[in-house]
Amino acid sequence: MQPPRGGINGEEFMDDKLIPLRHSAAHVMAQAVMELYPGAKLGFGPAIEDGFYYDFELPRPIAPDDLPAIEARMKEVIKEKHAFKHAELSIDAARQQFAAQPFKLDQVHALAGGEMGEHGEAAAKPATSVSTYTHANFTDLCRGPHIANTGDIPVDALKLLSIAGAYWRGDEKNPQLTRIYGTVWQSKKELDDYLWRLEEAKKRDHRKLGRELGLFYFSDDVGPGLPLFTPKGEIVRHLMEDYVREAQTKYGYQHVWTGHMVKEDLYHKSGHYDNYRDSMFPPMEDEGVVFRLKPMNCPSHMTLFNEMGKHSYREFPLRFAEFATLYRYEKRGELSGLTRVRALTQDDCHVFCTEDQIQSEFTLALNLIREVLDTYKFTDYKVRLSLRGETGKFVQDDEKWDKATKALHAALDANKVDYFVAEGEAAFYGPKADFIAKDVLGREWQLSTIQVDFIQPARLGCEYVAEDGSLRTPVLIHRAVTGSTERFLGVLIEQFAGAFPVWLAPVQMTIIPIADRHLEYANFVAEQLRAQNFRVEVDARAERMNAKIRDAQLQKIPYMLVVGNKEEETKAVAVRLRTGEDLKAMPLDQFSAMAKKIVDDKSLELK
RNA sequence: GCUGGUGUAGCUCAGUCGGCAGAGCAUCUCACUUGUAAUGAGACGGUCGUCGGUUCGAUUCCGACCACCAGCUCCA
Numbered sequence: 236m237q238p239p240r241g242g243i244n245g246e247e248f249m250d251d252k253l254i255p256l257r258h259s260a261a262h263v264m265a266q267a268v269m270e271l272y273p274g275a276k277l278g279f280g281p282a283i284e285d286g287f288y289y290d291f292e293l294p295r296p297i298a299p300d301d302l303p304a305i306e307a308r309m310k311e312v313i314k315e316k317h318a319f320k321h322a323e324l325s326i327d328a329a330r331q332q333f334a335a336q337p338f339k340l341d342q343v344h345a346l347a348g349g350e351m352g353e354h355g356e357a358a359a360k361p362a363t364s365v366s367t368y369t370h371a372n373f374t375d376l377c378r379g380p381h382i383a384n385t386g387d388i389p390v391d392a393l394k395l396l397s398i399a400g401a402y403w404r405g406d407e408k409n410p411q412l413t414r415i416y417g418t419v420w421q422s423k424k425e426l427d428d429y430l431w432r433l434e435e436a437k438k439r440d441h442r443k444l445g446r447e448l449g450l451f452y453f454s455d456d457v458g459p460g461l462p463l464f465t466p467k468g469e470i471v472r473h474l475m476e477d478y479v480r481e482a483q484t485k486y487g488y489q490h491v492w493t494g495h496m497v498k499e500d501l502y503h504k505s506g507h508y509d510n511y512r513d514s515m516f517p518p519m520e521d522e523g524v525v526f527r528l529k530p531m532n533c534p535s536h537m538t539l540f541n542e543m544g545k546h547s548y549r550e551f552p553l554r555f556a557e558f559a560t561l562y563r564y565e566k567r568g569e570l571s572g573l574t575r576v577r578a579l580t581q582d583d584c585h586v587f588c589t590e591d592q593i594q595s596e597f598t599l600a601l602n603l604i605r606e607v608l609d610t611y612k613f614t615d616y617k618v619r620l621s622l623r624g625e626t627g628k629f630v631q632d633d634e635k636w637d638k639a640t641k642a643l644h645a646a647l648d649a650n651k652v653d654y655f656v657a658e659g660e661a662a663f664y665g666p667k668a669d670f671i672a673k674d675v676l677g678r679e680w681q682l683s684t685i686q687v688d689f690i691q692p693a694r695l696g697c698e699y700v701a702e703d704g705s706l707r708t709p710v711l712i713h714r715a716v717t718g719s720t721e722r723f724l725g726v727l728i729e730q731f732a733g734a735f736p737v738w739l740a741p742v743q744m745t746i747i748p749i750a751d752r753h754l755e756y757a758n759f760v761a762e763q764l765r766a767q768n769f770r771v772e773v774d775a776r777a778e779r780m781n782a783k784i785r786d787a788q789l790q791k792i793p794y795m796l797v798v799g800n801k802e803e804e805t806k807a808v809a810v811r812l813r814t815g816e817d818l819k820a821m822p823l824d825q826f827s828a829m830a831k832k833i834v835d836d837k838s839l840e841l842k
Numbered sequence: 843g844c845u846g847g848u849g850u851a852g853c854u855c856a857g858u859c860g861g862c863a864g865a866g867c868a869u870c871u872c873a874c875u876u877g878u879a880a881u882g883a884g885a886c887g888g889u890c891g892u893c894g895g896u897u898c899g900a901u902u903c904c905g906a907c908c909a910c911c912a913g914c915u916c917c918a
Contacts, residue, residue, distance in 0.1 A: 288913095298846070399913030400845025407915050411845055414913070442910095446853080455891080455909060514917080561918085566843050567909090569916060579918060669918095681918065718918040750875040777874085778881085785879035799877060811878055 252421065255380045257282035259319065259370075260309070260388055260419040261289045262381070264395070266373035267308035268415070272297075277375065278338045278403060278412045285429060286418030290401050292338070293413050302395040305415070309393065316386030317370040321379065329365045329376065338403060338412075339376045391423040394430075441728035442572040448733050448790060450741070451573065460570040460577030462721060467741035470770070472580075472720050474739050475727075476558050478837075479582045479607060479716050486603045488556040488584055493535035495560065499525040505534040505691055510628040510663035516564045528562035533664075533688070533713060536585040537695045546699040551709065552588035552596050558720070559583060573725030574680065580720040586712040587697070590642070593710055597646035597668075597685060600714045604670060604683045607716050610837050611727065616672040616682075618652050620644070623666065624659020635689035639665045642710075643687045662713070664690045674729045682723060686713040734791040734813060737841065738834045745792050746773045746808075747783045749799035756803040760796065760823060767827055769834075788813060793841055794830065812841045 261280035268275055268291055278290030324332060326347045333339035349361035368377045370385055382388070395417040403409035420426045437443075445451045450468035457463060464472060480490065499518055502508040507515070511530060518525045529535065536555045540546070546553070560580045569575055586596050608616060620643065623629045623636055643666050647654055654668065661667055670683035688711040701707045717723035727735070737743055744764065748757040757773045764771045772792075774783040780797065787795045796808040801820060808826050810818040829842060 296846075397912060398846055401914045402844080405914075407844075411914075413845070416913080453910090459909070563917085566916070568843065568845095568914085571911090575917070581918065583918095684918075715918070722918055747878085749877060752875080779874090779876055780878070781876085782880050783878095788879055795878080797878065801877085809877080815879085817878065 254282045255382045256388065256421065257287040257419055258377075258379075259381045259385065260393060260417060261287040262319075262368065262370060262373065262375055262377070263309050263312050263385055263388065264305065264415060264417060265289050265291075265375060266312055266371060267305050268293075269373065271305060271308060276338055276412075277336055278401075278414075279342075280375070286396065286416060288401075288414050288416045290338075290403070290412040290414045292410065297398060297413065299398060302398070302415070306393070306395045306417075309395075310390050312371060313385045313388045313390050313393075315371065316384055318384050319381040320369045321381075322367050322369065323364045324367055325364050326362070329367070332367070332374065333376060341403075342376060388419060389422060392420040392426040394418055394426060439729045439732045440572075441574070441725040444728050444733040445573070445725075448741075450728070458577075459567060460565060460575070462573055462576055462578070468724075470741050471724060471735065471739055475717065475724065476580070476582065476720055478610070480556075480558070482603060482607060483556050483582075483584070483716075486599060488554040491536065491539060491555045491557050493529075493532060493539060493557060493559065495529055495562070496526050497529050497535060499527050501534045501538065502527060504694055505537075506630045506664060506694060507531065507534065510630060514563045514565070516562050529559065530561055530563050532557055532559050532561070532581070532583045533585055533691055533711065534695065537692060537697050537711070540587055540697055541695065546587070546709075548589060548699055548701050548707075550587075551699065552586050552592050554584055554586045556582070556584040573721045573728075576719075576721050579722065581718065582716045582720065584714045586714065587692075587699070587709040588712065589701075589707075590638075590710055593642045593687060593712065594646045594649055596712050597643075597687075598650055600685050600712070601650055601652070604685075604716050608670070608672070608683065611730070612839060613672045613682075613730070616670050618647070618654040619660065619667075619669045619671055619681075620647060620654045620656045621660030621662075621667040621669055622656060622658050623661045627659055628663050629661065630664055630690050630694075632690055635693070636665070639687040639689045643668060643685075646687075662686055662688075664688045665713075672726065674726050680718075680722065680726050682715075682718040682726070684713070684715050684718065687711075688713060732791075734793075736837060736839045737793045737830065738837045740791075740793050741770065742772050742790065742792050743770045743830070743834075744772075744794035744796055745783075745787045745790075746771065746796045746798060747780055747787070748773070748775070749780050749797065751777075753798050753800070753803060757798050760798060760808060763823060764827060767831065769827070769830065784811065788815075794826075796826070814841065816841075818842065 258281060261282065265277055265280055268289070272293050272295070274294045276292035278292070280289030281287065326343060329343045330340060333343060343365055346362040346365055365376060366378050367374050368379055368381050395415060397416045399414045399416065400411045401414040402411050418426065418429060420429060445468070448467065449465050450471065451462045451464045453459070453462055483490070499508065507530065515530045516528045518527055536557070539555065540553070558580055560578055562578055565575060565577055570577070588596050622640060647668060665686050665688040667684050667686040669681050671679045672682050673679050692711045693708045697709055698706045699709050746757045746761055748754045754775055757775070761771045761773050774787070776783065784795055791813055793813050795811040797811060798808055802808055805820070805822070807820045807822050809820045810826055812818065833840060
């Protein structure tokens with residue numbers, strides 16, 4: 236049982252009353268761990284969206300089996316009713332107090348140096364004193380706040396959940412600590428609700444549903460992060476991509492095709508080699524020429540642009556869209572179902588335009604994204620303006636970054652988009668507006684993106700003839716609508732719990748003959764419906780009707796059409812919806828007209 | 843890649859304190875011909891993740907590797 240973690244960029248949504256409660260529970264857990272594992276070193280122990288954690292360096296490894304003992308000791312401490320006492324210490328006193336705690340000393344040092352927070356965010360000014368909280372015999376460096384007394388923690392609403400590794404200050408280069416996750420609520424009922432939510436979320440897991448519904452598989456023989464799609468899974472992919480393709484065409488995008496491999500030299504020019512090499516599959520060499528699988532389309536699209544002859548400003552904006560499967564060398568531990576794969580199909584586009592056109596192109600992309608997300612009822616999303624940070628891999632060119640960032644800011648403001656800023660999250664070639672949607676597990680997924688790039692076109696020598704006859708470098712806008720077909724499908728499966736809207740359902744209707752003698756009529760009905768482009772199956776197995784209904788329900792097929800003597804006589808079908816609702820018998824034409832409207836509208840309803 | 847966990851039939855899971863491996867569902871065959879969430883009977887099915895070590899003997903113990911799961915880091 237695992238808790239959903241905090242959101243992208245730690246954008247938590249925490250209840251004010253729960254923060255001190257959970258943070259206090261973290262302290263109690265730290266005390267229990269210190270007692271049970273003498274010599275443990277303390278890291279950070281904050282409240283998070285659905286609970287709390289504390290990081291420790293432990294004298295020996297622990298397993299989930301060790302959690303009950305820690306939890307039991309915590310409950311004793313709670314019942315002992317210790318008050319939380321606040322104190323301010325001078326920097327020197329704090330250094331003495333935490334002499335045996337290297338991570339606490341590190342934090343004291345950071346605070347004294349004018350940093351704060353877990354990741355060393357800059358503070359207004361260096362601290363001259365630090366705050367501690369003490370309960371029982373346990374004192375922690377901590378800015379609070381806390382509840383008054385350990386006895387205020389509801390014992391029956393507390394549970395330790397899991398163990399994980401976590402780097403000190405979140406940095407791969409730092410030592411890895413053991414993180415213990417727990418949760419606490421204001422009542423047992425709230426805890427039970429939360430645990431129930433976790434169970435529900437597990438039932439919607441797209442990896443489980445993908446197998447149960449027969450949509451996709453992974454195989455050791457093909458390799459990790461490389462999904463195999465069944466006929467049912469492929470049709471869903473196809474419909475999703477078709478929909479975006481049609482929408483793009485409607486919005487004035489043109490589609491191109493640029494293959495899967497590229498000479499490595501191109502990535503030296505574009506900057507990918509220096510800034511993105513770790514995410515690329517290793518090189519393939521042929522007679523001295525080195526090739527790479529494409530991790531992105533942009534260099535290919537710019538090369539195509541260059542090959543198409545001399546360009547005029549009159550052609551702009553020139554919009555190259557492509558459904559290309561890209562290959563990215565994700566670290567093994569980062570792979571996860573369809574949401575993180577090594578072969579991903581982006582609904583990618585690169586717009587060549589002038590600086591003056593950035594805003595209107597942004598608006599166009601935004602409208603397209605809004606239309607598509609709305610169709611899928613992804614209303615719970617937010618926009619992150621991802622900017623270049625102090626550190627990390629970014630092409631150095633302050634002037635161009637400045638221009639791109641200003642342009643993106645202006646475009647967001649002009650379109651009245653609510654957004655938050657994230658430093659250090661930009662692509663290596665430019666700032667991004669990322670659309671982040673929440674799934675039912677509470678996880679947030681970066682799906683759509685719009686990026687402004689002043690850097691790559693210059694590096695690849697893209698040019699156009701301007702109105703005054705001069706040669707200029709175009710601006711490149713990168714843009715993806717659903718992000719990748721694979722990730723979007725994974726998120727969709729969880730969004731709909733596998734019960735796809737009718738227009739997307741791999742099987743839209745299954746026909747259930749009551750007895751073998753009804754098979755002929757069932758096939759007739761199927762032919763009629765297939766002629767109208769519905770995806771139809773006939774369940775001709777030697778099973779009872781009840782078994783066929785059950786199986787269709789489990790496959791989340793929208794319509795079950797039962798046919799027996801009565802239906803055959805009147806050219807009707809008895810319609811059962813996957814919701815369990817029985818619409819009774821209706822003329823076949825009436826049913827198909829109803830279903831057609833649902834499909835045409837991309838409605839989430841069934842009738 | 844790092845920390846911890848897991849790996850037994852297509853799926854869900856038992857089991858073996860080292861002695862030729864089990865259930866339900868699925869699949870196949872036969873019978874049943876059924877009115878809104880599982881008809882019955884029979885059959886088939888696993889070099890117990892892979893490779894190596896210890897042992898008379900390893901699915902079981904040890905090691906390495908691989909994959910998956912939860913985090914961390916990274917990301918569409």
